[in-house]
Amino acid sequence: MPFYAQCANCGHEFESRLINFGPGVPAIRMTVGSVAETCPRCGGRARTMEGQFNMDSQGRVDVLSGPQWTRDLVVRMTPAQARKIHTVATWAEAELAKPDVDEERVRERIDQVVERNAPVLKKFLDVMLSQRAGTLYQLLAFILTVVVLFAPQLGGGEPVPDPGITEDQMRDLFEQYFAPETDSDTPTPPNPGPEAPTPEPPPTKAG
Numbered sequence: 013m014p015f016y017a018q019c020a021n022c023g024h025e026f027e028s029r030l031i032n033f034g035p036g037v038p039a040i041r042m043t044v045g046s047v048a049e050t051c052p053r054c055g056g057r058a059r060t061m062e063g064q065f066n067m068d069s070q071g072r073v074d075v076l077s078g079p080q081w082t083r084d085l086v087v088r089m090t091p092a093q094a095r096k097i098h099t100v101a102t103w104a105e106a107e108l109a110k111p112d113v114d115e116e117r118v119r120e121r122i123d124q125v126v127e128r129n130a131p132v133l134k135k136f137l138d139v140m141l142s143q144r145a146g147t148l149y150q151l152l153a154f155i156l157t158v159v160v161l162f163a164p165q166l167g168g169g170e171p172v173p174d175p176g177i178t179e180d181q182m183r184d185l186f187e188q189y190f191a192p193e194t195d196s197d198t199p200t201p202p203n204p205g206p207e208a209p210t211p212e213p214p215p216t217k218a219g
């Protein structure tokens with residue numbers, strides 16, 4: 013994922029322009045603390061993520077340790093980001109239904125959009141893709157479930173102010189989706205858990 017910053021004034025979250033390395037850098041472990049930059053939206057003072065990070069040769073970082081707000085920046089997904097992921101996942105589902113589908117292309121496209129918009133999902137994606145732990149359909153089901161938890165309106169529900177899922181819950185969900193069980197030919201999506209909002213719109217009540 014890229015390095016993120018968060019504006020203390022308007023709350024805007026964006027990719028840091030101070031800590032921003034492209035491909036071709038040496039992979040290192042780095043510690044970052046108290047770096048401030050200007051918010052591109054309001055001109056206010058923004059802080060970049062703090063803590064210890066691993067950076068790979070592509071300039072992508074992983075949080076090793078850091079304060080909660082830094083970890084939250086990684087887990088969070090804005091409605092616009094959730095929409096982009098929802099769009100690519102539904103596109104991918106349609107592509108996979110075609111007889112001459114280029115699975116590699118579909119996989120790469122999902123990977124790109126997820127890395128750009130939901131670094132926390134990217135982690136799970138990498139695990140799944142590297143271990144060949146499941147099918148692309150399972151991956152899409154997982155992605156769509158997580159996206160709807162962040163932005164229930166995409167599934168026809170009411171928007172929520174905060175992310176409806178934590179990283180730990182996401183890990184549980186991931187394990188449910190990709191548990192190495194091959195008893196059934198038609199894997200059924202697991203229950204997202206008691207805390208998860210339902211994708212269905214609530215029944216309308218008079219009054």
Ligand SMILES: [Zn+2]
Binds near residue numbers: 023024
């Ligand atoms: Zn701002």
